[in-house]
Amino acid sequence: MSNPPRAASALDPAIAARLKRDRDGLFPAVAQSHDTGEVLMVGWMDDEALHRTLTTGRCTYYSRSRQDYWVKGDTSGHIQRVRSVALDCDGDTVLVKVDQVGAACHTGDRTCFDAGDLPVTVPHTAAQ
Template identity: 55%
Template sequence: MTTDEAQAVIDRVTFAGDGLLPAIIQQEGTKDVLMLGYMNAEALRRTLTEGRVTFWSRSRQEYWRKGDTSGNRQYVRAAALDCDADALLVTVEQHGPACHTGAHACFDVDPLDPVIGHSDD
């Protein structure tokens, strides 16, 4: 995607009050949900134009690309905004674990035991 095309997407996005957009990262092929991160307009532009997922770190207040320190990179394969343009789904080719704990996905770390709903309720 060109910079101009990325800007047209950014102009459509509904960023939260803090200027961030939640980005759900999904593995290509398996469709596993790997992690959730946040992007501001610049991180979204970089993700759409550079082919690597870039986030905005809320705790460190800086940009970071998955894998720059760990080697567990995420290469963009597809991206889609949700119907309200206030959340992003990025499909990636994941190299190594996605979670900083070493787990395959961040959602593998703390599974819960909710009551299971039934369609006849």
């Protein structure tokens, strides 16, 4: 995948300096329900998507397949209103706590992580 052409971002330089991006200038963004703690979805952001998220109060992601920005809910009505944004300790992932209106998943489900748990075969005592 080559670096998609994107406009320069107005992201605060102090925030931009803390970010670690992949070779395409992207980093994962985990959307979590602010009140229940439920992980809703994972999307991708670049500096401009993060800037838009921080300044509009609506989650903006970067679509790797369309190579364009998208605001969650603009077409579906299933919007994410931003409550808080945090950068992880390594600077390579953001956690966006949101008020989720409707489904978060493109399948129409509340969360993208409801396809069933995978079997864990490590005995509980071994993990201690």
